[in-house]
Amino acid sequence: MKFMDEYRDGETVHRLSREISQLADQNRTYRIMEICGGHTHSIFRFGLSQILPGNIELIHGPGCPVCVLPMGRMDEGLAMAERDGLIFTAFGDMMRVPGTTGTPLDAKARGADIRMVYSPLDALETARRNLDRPVLFFAIGFETTAPSTAVTLMKAKELGVTNFFVFCNHVLVNPAIRALLESDDMRLDAFIGPGHVSTVIGCKPYEFIAEEFQRPLVVSGFEPVDILQSIVMILRQMNAGVAKIENQYGRAVSWDGNTAARKALDRVFETRSTFMWRGLGGIPNSAYAIREEFAEFDAEKQIGVRGRSFPDPALAQCGEVLKGVKKPVECSLFGTVCKPENPVGALMVSSEGACAAQYRYSDATTVLRK
């Protein structure tokens, strides 16, 4: 299959793996964070850590929107879902995300009208077909999915729809990276930059990582060859003692990103002064809110939320895992109390979360040791 098989080719993978071994200096360790959950998933699915030298450590970052959503936001969404007559729509990943009273699937079992959609436009279409009922879209995701929410809201306004509401939980990648880089126990040497987010924002917004923090970042595709090639590019920078932003994913990402998508984002959203992240706590300027011009569709204003917040479970060490201080298996809850079918911490929630990916896909020996 084109655009897939050539990026999974065994021979190319082995060649890159040898190149990485040659580039990696035996006398030091390389702690490289892949920010995006899609990369985490690929790394485990293809067992990429197993073909890297032992002194290259891949640390799985906060780029899984489902994982970093605080429980309180899920509770607010579900409280809306259980109102009479309301149709709650969300992406498939959201269906098993627990709030304090259970998941959307549990709410559905109790009788709430919960529907899975593949695009916010489908949710808008549901609203147009059910004019007598309020339809809520639980919007989630980084700059990757935010443009489709923005375009949907622009369309809703143009059509004059009055029964469509968006509960906006869109978050921004760079404030989270900054928060990680500024934290005291930060131990990261370089970043594999998100692929899908960068199709929208381009590469320029990452420049502060190289300039202020002297860390290399390489925007990467999602196939094994992409990720290994990005690691090669990172090692070359580090060996040369430089820190730059580079783009490995040229077939999808341009330096300036997608101007039309960014325009839609600017038109519909403004930045919240702060937003709670599961595992990381409050991060300034790290999420989108819906602008006043589109307030008629803003579920927070029109349906109303109580703003409850619930702390992360005390024993779950999600924050330490995200900062690279601890590995998923080093958390006392991993695989015992905290499992994909009953997640305690944020990172066990989605298959893109570091812990869920580790639990599901890690090499047999890691799991067997537990």
Next chain:
Amino acid sequence: MAKRSFTDPQITLQHGAGGEATRQLVEGLFAPAFANDTLAAMEDAAALNADGLRLAFTTDTFVVHPRNFPGGCLGSLAVHGTLNDLAVSGADPIGLSAAFVLEAGLDTSELRAQTEAMAEAARKAGVPIVTGDTKVVEHGSVDGLYINTSGVGVIRPSADLGPNRVRPGDAVLVSGPIGDHGVTILISRGEIELEADLKTDSRSVLPLTSALLDQLGSGVRWMRDATRGGVATVLNELVGGRPFGVVLEEQEIPVRDPVRGCCELLGLDPLHVANEGQFVAIVAGDRADEAIRALRNVEGGSDARIIGVVTDEHPARVVGRTSFGAKRVIDVLVGDPLPRIC
């Protein structure tokens, strides 16, 4: 695997999806209530002894939505599903039942078409539908039409199947490309705007299992049709709590391009996608090639493939090896396969 009592306060759709949640419900609630030696084997069909004659007995209820999809329909699926449970038990089916739950308001023309599809599938397999039942319930209390079929078969004297017969060094084979049915249904629901040249694999696997048993006899150790939860789930059920595991060579697993493509787009693993006309068999390692030849001689068996081996290196685990030699654990599916967003 430790048997736990079932504590979920409510039934959700996940409990019917064939994965981990279903297993917890069956093992934690039904099995303890009905406990007996025959049930304890937890096979797709129960093995009963009638005066020395070994019988296989099975039942299944079909609620698929939509009821018509490329390559099949609810009616043909209801016949194939039960025939296949008997076939992988090493039995020659001798009769089927058909029970209908009808929603008031269902069009007779649709009921007739589904019934004719059942009759055609049964005729083609040479197995009669010999008894039945009809219930009609109020409009709105079920979704149109549900069909239950049960089946009885005579277990072949040469068949000696069971997880206890599996040993390290045995080969794992699959009867053909996986995931066709699940992806076809996903697309037929019309919720995703995807088009693919695909149809369900729904069929009776009886000609294939018969050919395999005729050729290998007790060289066939274990068979299972890979329905809900897919190949990954049936293999995990096989190795669960046992002193052996399975290694799959990922590039050997037959998957059609449209299925691969859809799974890539939606973030699904073909190993977790349902099949209705493919089965997994464990055969003696030194007879693996013979098994593949026997299957390829039968119509519909040309894509049969050895996909892995049984090993004692990692007991109770199903592990996949990629084309570049890295390994990953292949777990059961929790709940329904839900597409990822990005």
